[in-house]
Amino acid sequence: MKKDIILSGVGGQxxxxxAAVIGLAAVKEDLFIKQSEVHGMSQQGGEVYSHLRLSSNPxxxxxxxxxxxxxxxxxxxxxxxxYVNYLNPEGWLITSTExxxxxxxxxxxxSITSAITGIxxxxxxxxxxxxxxxxxxxxxxxxxxxxxxxFLDIREDSLINAIQKRFTGKGEAIVEIxxxxxxxxxxxxxxxx
Amino acid sequence: MADEKIFLLGDEAVAxxxxxxxMSGCYAYPGTPSTEIMEYVQASKEAADRNVQREWSxxxxxxxxxxxxxxxxxxxxxxxxxxxGLNVAADxxxxxxxTGVNGGLLVVVADDPSMHSSQNEQDSRFYGKFxxxxxxxxxxxxxxxxxxxxxxxxxxxxxxxxxxxxxxxxAHSRTAVKRSSVVKENGLQLPSDLHQFILLPSMARKRNxxxxxxxxxxxxxxxxxxxxxxxxxxxxxxxxxxxxxxYNYVMEVLGGNAGxxxxxxxxxxxxxxxxxxxxxxxxxxxxxxxxxxxxLEEQLRGLPPEHIHIRGRMDGTLPADxxxxxxxxxxxxxxxxxxxxxxxxxxxxxxxxxxxGCSHIDVYKALKVALAGxxxxxxxxxxxxxxxxxxxxxxxxxxxxxxxxxxxMAVGAADAGLIPAVAVIGDSTFTxxxxxxxxxxxxxxxxxxxxxxxxxxxxxxxxxxxxxxDKIEQICIGLGVKPGHVRTLIPLRxxxxxxxKVMEEELSxxxxxxxxxxxxxxxxxxxxxxxxxxxx
Numbered sequence: 001m002k003k004d005i006i007l008s009g010v011g012g013q014x015x016x017x018x019a020a021v022i023g024l025a026a027v028k029e030d031l032f033i034k035q036s037e038v039h040g041m042s043q044q045g046g047e048v049y050s051h052l053r054l055s056s057n058p059x060x061x062x063x064x065x066x067x068x069x070x071x072x073x074x075x076x077x078x079x080x081x082x083y084v085n086y087l088n089p090e091g092w093l094i095t096s097t098e099x100x101x102x103x104x105x106x107x108x109x110x111s112i113t114s115a116i117t118g119i120x121x122x123x124x125x126x127x128x129x130x131x132x133x134x135x136x137x138x139x140x141x142x143x144x145x146x147x148x149x150x151f152l153d154i155r156e157d158s159l160i161n162a163i164q165k166r167f168t169g170k171g172e173a174i175v176e177i178x179x180x181x182x183x184x185x186x187x188x189x190x191x192x193x
Numbered sequence: 194m195a196d197e198k199i200f201l202l203g204d205e206a207v208a209x210x211x212x213x214x215x216m217s218g219c220y221a222y223p224g225t226p227s228t229e230i231m232e233y234v235q236a237s238k239e240a241a242d243r244n245v246q247r248e249w250s251x252x253x254x255x256x257x258x259x260x261x262x263x264x265x266x267x268x269x270x271x272x273x274x275x276x277x278g279l280n281v282a283a284d285x286x287x288x289x290x291x292t293g294v295n296g297g298l299l300v301v302v303a304d305d306p307s308m309h310s311s312q313n314e315q316d317s318r319f320y321g322k323f324x325x326x327x328x329x330x331x332x333x334x335x336x337x338x339x340x341x342x343x344x345x346x347x348x349x350x351x352x353x354x355x356x357x358x359x360x361x362x363x364a365h366s367r368t369a370v371k372r373s374s375v376v377k378e379n380g381l382q383l384p385s386d387l388h389q390f391i392l393l394p395s396m397a398r399k400r401n402x403x404x405x406x407x408x409x410x411x412x413x414x415x416x417x418x419x420x421x422x423x424x425x426x427x428x429x430x431x432x433x434x435x436x437x438x439x440y441n442y443v444m445e446v447l448g449g450n451a452g453x454x455x456x457x458x459x460x461x462x463x464x465x466x467x468x469x470x471x472x473x474x475x476x477x478x479x480x481x482x483x484x485x486x487x488x489l490e491e492q493l494r495g496l497p498p499e500h501i502h503i504r505g506r507m508d509g510t511l512p513a514d515x516x517x518x519x520x521x522x523x524x525x526x527x528x529x530x531x532x533x534x535x536x537x538x539x540x541x542x543x544x545x546x547x548x549x550g551c552s553h554i555d556v557y558k559a560l561k562v563a564l565a566g567x568x569x570x571x572x573x574x575x576x577x578x579x580x581x582x583x584x585x586x587x588x589x590x591x592x593x594x595x596x597x598x599x600x601x602m603a604v605g606a607a608d609a610g611l612i613p614a615v616a617v618i619g620d621s622t623f624t625x626x627x628x629x630x631x632x633x634x635x636x637x638x639x640x641x642x643x644x645x646x647x648x649x650x651x652x653x654x655x656x657x658x659x660x661x662x663d664k665i666e667q668i669c670i671g672l673g674v675k676p677g678h679v680r681t682l683i684p685l686r687x688x689x690x691x692x693x694k695v696m697e698e699e700l701s702x703x704x705x706x707x708x709x710x711x712x713x714x715x716x717x718x719x720x721x722x723x724x725x726x727x728x729x
Contacts (some may be wrong), residue, residue: 010543027200027369036366037202038309039225044578044653046545051366061445062366062438065519067533081540085533102546107539115537169727 001031001153002057004064005081009075010100014141017166018073019050021145024162025154026054036062043103047079053156060125073148075127075141076100077112084104084119093119094148094189096127096140123147123192130184135177142178146185150193201370206334207273207301208233210341215376217268217296218246220256222625223654224275225310226364227303231273232655242367243378249651251660252596252625253623254276257285260298264354265390267382269297269345275498276304276317281596281626283320289354290324291392291400295384297345299355303364306485306516310361312576312595314514316485321356321462325404327411328356328462329420330437332674336420336460337363338370346376347414351407360484362516363438412463420460423468425475430685432476433526434459434469434491439482442522464489473501480525481505484517541666544584552712553579555684555692556617556646557587563696564589564615571611575599577619578653578714590617597626603641604634609638612640613700620711624661628668634705642699643707645669646684648714656717678706685712 005022009015019035026033036051051064066085072093074080080095089091093116099106114120125147127140134143142163149159163182167175201209208230218616219240221231234240234247246263250256253274260272261345272282279286279302286300302320305311329344331337340357388396390532415421432455435443440458447454457472459465469728473479473493479501481490490505504510510525511517523529547554556579564571574580574590575598582590592602599616607614618627623645634641647665661668669679680699682692692710699706 011545018230023200023367032369033200034366034368036362039228039365039655044545044548044581047543059368060441060449061519062362062368063518065445065523065530067520067530069533078540078543081537083536085536087533087664088531103541103543105541109543113594115539119534162208177242 002055003152004069005052005054005071005073006064006069006086007052007073008079008083009048010079010102011045011048013075013100015048015050015075018141018145019052021159021166022052022054022152023091023160024165025158028158028161029154031056032059032069034059034062043107047082049083063120065069071148071151073144077116078107081115082111087119089120092151093122093145095124096144097124097141098126098128123189125185125188127185130188131181134181134184139178139181142181143185146182147189149182149186150189166168198369198371200367201334201338202229203337203359204229204303204336204365205233206273206370207357207359208237209370209372210338211271211299211345212237212240212245213372213375214342214345214620215269215378216245216271216345217378218260218270218649220246220250220251220260220264221272221273222250222256223651223657224278225360226305226361227273227275227278227301227656228654229364230301242700247659250662250722252261253282254285257282257289257300260591261285261289261292264294264298265384265519267296267384268379271299271301271345273301274303275311276302276315277311277595278302278314279317279320282359284354286320287324288392290326290404291397292390293352293400293403294348294354295382295389296379297348299341299344299348299353301341301357301359303359303361304485305361312593314485316488317356317358318485318488320461321358323489324463325408326353326356327414328358329352330358330460330462331363332437332440332458332460333496334363334366334368334370338372342373342376347396351411353404353407358437360438360516364642371687398525408463408574412466415461415463416465416467418461418465420458421465421468422458423472424456425471426451426455429453429455429475430477431455432457432479433482434472434479434489435482436460438484439517439522442517442519443526444689445519446523446526446528456693459489464492469493476501478502478504480510482511482517482522540646545581546584547578548715550683550715551578551709552648552714553582553646555686556644556688556710557582557589559585559684559689559692559696560615560617560644561589562693563700567613567700571613572598572615572617573602573606574616575618575622577622578595579617580618582617596622597630600627600630600634600641600643604630604637604639607639607641614641615700616641616643618643618645619652620645620649620661620665621651621659623665624659625669628672631674631705631707632672638704640703641705642696643705645707645709647709647711648717649711650717652714652716656714656720667708674705674707678704679709680707681709681711683712684710
């Protein structure tokens with residue numbers, strides 16, 4: 001098993017939470033894992049990404065080579081497109097459709113949608129609406145994790161356990177909302193797969 | 194604790210390694226990509242239980258000197274900084290090689306090739322060589338842990354500080370790390386020679402000779418180190434030398450073994466000359482992969498006979514600047530990856546920006562209005578979130594060079610006749626390196642306005658507690674700025690008119706003025722409220 005995943009979004013959207021949950025679950029399943037993060041200046045409202053590598057064999061490089069990623073998992077559609085040079089032609093691009101417009105020259109919605117649908121394997125998720133239905137828009141990142149989960153080769157219960165572990169400090173209600181958001185995202189992806 | 198595996202950033206692996214290596218004190222000033230080392234120590238329960246010293250210092254120089262003081266007293270200390278921080282700490286760093294150590298002293302420097310969050314991409318290995326001390330350069334997080342743990346003992350064994358060099362991609366990447374047993378901390382013990390640390394010329398000359406006589410032992414240790422691993426493949430004519438993190442990229446590309454090449458991994462310096470000679474002897478062409486400058490490549494180009502070809506950053510085989518990555522390494526080794534898709538042209542950059550509600554926004558809005566009558570090009574700024582004042586729509590500042598340079602550059606520009614000259618500096622940067630510059634300004638009565646945009650945090654690195662919290666006005670008055678020209682304001686939209694007026698008044702004052710524009714970083718406020726809510 002080997003999964004190379006680019007996680008992307010805008011600073012503050014919870015990319016690192018997604019990475020942390022997958023990481024917890026992967027460690028439980030005795031997978032090797034490397035996860036590189038972006039810290040510092042770019043976190044202030046700028047583009048952020050993480051290289052997440054899972055494998056049943058030892059992993060050397062912290063960075064995923066361009067052209068071989070199995071998945072781009074994005075919490076923002078423009079940020080999904082920013083890293084398509086990493087994706088292999090059979091790879092999946094899974095992204096939230098909700099744009100975060102904090103730059104003056106943000107491209108029009110139609111041009112973004114058509115660039116995404118031009119990619120062979122893609123799944124578009126209205127993560128913000130789905131998360132709101134689950135209880136809070138803040139859980140949009142867990143909706144996206146759910147949408148990615150059928151492609152991860154990690155057991156669903158391992159991921160759910162990891163979500164519970166990650167959010168347990170914030171109280172039972174938050175754990176429940178995030179678990180629900182995950183399940184809703186997973187169902188959307190299974191239907192669209 | 195032994196044999197336990199934990200999931201750690203490279204930075205965190207260094208912190209845990211030093212704790213397990215018997216560290217009694219960690220000293221640092223925040224700076225990407227090194228910040229998380231100290232943050233890990235501060236959050237560590239073991240560090241708290243052992244009462245390991247773990248407070249932020251005012252700057253890298255004070256951190257280095259405090260660490261050296263702990264070493265003098267016989268205990269093991271670590272000092273951490275980003276690469277440009279070592280410029281600030283260069284004086285005690287160079288001289289600590291001459292004094293030598295008593296307790297082990299590990300100097301951790303995190304370089305930032307490709308300048309993800311920095312002003313340059315200087316390679317700290319040169320500093321290690323400059324100071325003539327051993328340098329460790331881990332290729333991965335496990336080595337980072339082991340080298341931090343063992344580096345403290347190595348420093349004691351050799352009697353000199355040891356440098357541990359990280360790069361961004363290692364510092365900020367997480368993987369499972371296995372812990373080893375915990376070494377007991379040293380007790381308080383003075384150096385056997387109480388003159389060891391007195392660098393009067395006559396004594397410094399002796400210490401320098403001692404440092405020089407130690408070089409052979411450092412070289413031998415590097416030669417024998419299992420971290421400097423040489424594989425000679427029968428019949429191979431291609432050699433690969435990979436330093437630190439670059440070794441992982443090479444192994445990624447080659448599929449986890451030498452792949453029929455001669456392969457030398459280097460993670461400990463001084464460079465292992467015998468192993469290098471051997472790989473040169475067995476190869477017709479040698480490729481060098483170094484993260485940062487072509488330090489080793491420069492040395493090698495003087496060594497080999499003409500029939501051996503050296504390939505690296507200096508002949509254009511690899512780019513002269515920027516960090517390495519697996520694709521670059523694969524291209525050079527003739528095993529390119531399939532080309533990925535082209536990024537659509539609609540994808541525009543999303544530069545970092547001020548957080549909504551940030552106090553710096555209100556400072557720049559007011560300053561822009563106040564300066565309107567004076568013309569452009571007179572605002573010197575500094576290192577911090579407020580450097581974003583360079584971008585539209587603010588477009589207010591004209592410099593960002595190094596910590597503290599805003600005030601002193603304003604002094605020089607005012608000397609040249611650019612009056613008034615304005616400095617914009619943050620509170621943490623001011624106490625880091627701005628105070629001495631302000632004293633210069635006071636002593637010569639420079640016609641400058643210093644705006645200290647005080648968000649009561651070292652904000653860009655995550656909101657660490659700053660050294661001069663609630664002391665900024667006192668410091669300025671103490672340095673000799675006239676109390677009537679140390680003004681405080683609250684940068685809020687509702688105060689805009691008043692704030693513009695204060696700035697206009699101080700711009701027209703002939704002499705040194707300081708305006709402290711104080712409002713807490715919105716992220717720090719949010720974090721504090723979150724923690725308060727959780728603890729309820």
